[in-house]
Amino acid sequence: MSRSGVGLAAECIPAFEELKLGKKTKYIIYKLGDGNKSINVEKTSDDGDYDNFLAQFPENDCRYAVYDFEYSLGGGEGQRSKICFYTWSPDNAPVKAKMIYSSSKDALRRALAGIHAEIQGTDFSEVAHETVLEKVSKGAGNR
Template identity: 35%
Template sequence: MAVHDDCKLKFLELKTKRTHRFIVFKIEEKQKQVIVEKLGEPSNTYEDFTANLPADECRYAVYDYDFLTAENVPKSRIIFIAWSPDTSKRELDGIQIELQATDPTEMGLDVFKSRSN
């Protein structure tokens, strides 16, 4: 699955210029690539972001989260979200364990065994 160049460009804009509050990415089946589906304006809220995640389809997203530390210092973190609503999983009736992995060690047979007990 390829990632369209526009995805990288828009993410770079979010990261360096803060021109977007969030980006929602969609897998375009016909083109066999990940594309930008929605860009959030810097003034958009978290509610605006969640309103752009479909209730019955999977998406990838990044969200630029602003917050204050315990010392009242403003910070921000870019958060990656793999959106997978329950309604999209119902198509695969019979799944008993759900696992998310970012490298092979997080989905080794020992992990399968520990999650199966």
């Protein structure tokens, strides 16, 4: 339970474990439901297209998401993968929604063991592929 009184729906952790261990799920979108009393799974997908993932973020509302971000550093390093946790809180979302999502984030984030990076976005430039790639590849390879 978060400090805002929001709890996790039963499907939140199993969906994440499937993404982390099963490697079939590519991303999970979470949203507040039940009158802002619980965090629920809104959608899971095996679609690895990053633009399709970003299209799930509403322009006027908040969401949480987990994405299995795959990338290559080049130079024969091969493919790498980092599980990223996203907090989406666009500037034009209602203030109440931004406050509830902000104060409820830790309840979900702490329950998801194995997150490698946290991405916070208030507009699409902050969650763009290049921005996230820069964050997850820091300290890896020959930078």
